[in-house]
Amino acid sequence: MIKAIIFDFDGTLADTLPVCFYAFQAVFKEFDNVEVTSNEIKAMFGPSETGIIRENLLHPHHDKAIELYYEKYTEKHKELVLDNEEINHLLHSLKREGYKLGIVTGKANRSLLISLECLNMNDLFDVIITGDDVTIPKPHPEGIVKALAHFNIKNTEAVFLGDSDADILAGKQANIHTIGVQWLPNYQTLEFKVQPDQMFKNINEFTDAIKDIRNK
Template sequence: MTKTILFDFDGTLADTLPLCIHAFQPVFKTYEGKNYSEEDIVAMFGPSEREIIRENVGNRNKEAAIDHYYDIYDREHEDFVPKNREVIEMLHYLKNSGMNLGIITGKARRSLDLSLEKLNMNDIFDVTIAGDEVEEPKPFPESVEKALDFLGASTEETLFLGDSGADIGAGKAAGVSTALVSWLPEYTGASSKVEPTYKFESLIGFLHDPIIQSEKSLEWFHWTKKIQAVSQSGLAYSKNVHDIERYEELRDITASMMEGLTDFDKFAIRDLFKGEIGYATPKVDVRAVIFQEEKLLLVKEKSDGRWSLPGGWADAGLTPAEVAVKETWEESGYETEASGLLGVLNYGSHPHPPFPFEVYKIFVACDITGGQPARSIETSDVGFFGETELPELSTNRNTSGQIRMLFENRNNVDQSVFFD
């Protein structure tokens, strides 16, 4: 059962290699008068950036050269290192599932912290071990062992993921399970002489693998929701006072179970369950899908500062089409008309954060007929985004996989309705 997941950084969570090379070249040119090729610089990799500069720059210029490197690294980070929304969603998904998360990297502390801040990852990890904080870098086990000690984690319940043989070697030497990953678009086909415990070519494949404790937790979470539905339906139809007491107790038990499986508060969940009456059925979430010149309309949610398709819970007395039009007007300022059904998905079948009820998500195509972009009581911004320029998504409303599906469906001549 996996409770702790440690990640390599470069090649696993992000690709800063082009930026590192770009920053090293002018440093060596300025302070040593040498024009190093990309291959020359890559051959130096192993120690941290600070150590590489110290080993290759004269004594008088070392600190100035290090500062010059980090100035370039900071200033040009956004141009060289794009944010990978699917990676960020994966990390939040694991974090929300109760996992301990850590980073084991050869990068120096200064560059690691800069990258984590630039990529919106700085508040996710429970421990980060940088290359200049250990005596023996990967493939030696020191960095992995240091993270385990800090977390109080056991080797039997820890998984270390990386994209190189050094990562796999360090994990094996520390006695933890390892996984060789190749899910980033920039993956160059690195191999490992040490056989990893697992191999993953995609984030989805990783998240749905049985080794992830969160998958087992979600199975229990699913059962808990079913028990809650049984208790709710039982309370709706039972007349016997003893049966009613049993169903109420069952409802309270499910609240306690959900608290143990998620970060939900037991008493808040219990009050939420008490507010649900009648036969238990899935809730319905309706999302409007509006394209304009190959770009998709998104709104920025005030509740979490992230972006989503306009939409929300279906209102009684309104059709799905009417809900999509209403929500779009309220959240974006645009007047629209619905033009067709795109898809129906089950919330629990996608990497959304845990939610205490079953939800069906309906995606409705809409066309703009008037209005102007406007903020609302729920949204702070409105914008159109291309497939490669998506902002950070509000994953309890929509995932990057669902957004990608919408772009793919738009370019599909058939445009058949997708559904779970």
């Protein structure tokens, strides 16, 4: 029986990729004087935002660059990331039905908290594992394993939803039921290289399906 539903965040619960791209582009332009494309930024994904900057920025002032990232991320969040009524309804419905809700994301804790605050999602999740909380980022399953341990449940009692190959690989390695999603305007993976156990492009379809999944 499914007791917990664990989500990735960027591209899964919130259409935050545009504001991530905006902030990274500002940083690389300001410090390295280079224009980076959205696809080039996607290729850097894995570590948290601070990790991406430390690993990819040539300029030595990483701490200043990280501060600029958060400044730009906050500055444009409400303009570039819109509330999604379907996502909000989904989360509140799952909560009412008694599911434990979790987030396992590569995002840094600081940027996730900015997004949760802007989107009024602060009080919805029972566990949050960010890129700051793990030694090895997705596709390593460490974050999912930590979430399961927090809930004190078996891997057969949870599902993990994500929009990237790294999400699905992490879920597979944690032996958890994986769900690929492409239901927001922007998501990371156009075609999954590793097939998730289920795939949804529509939130309502997932809402219907979870009733069947719950009793498996």
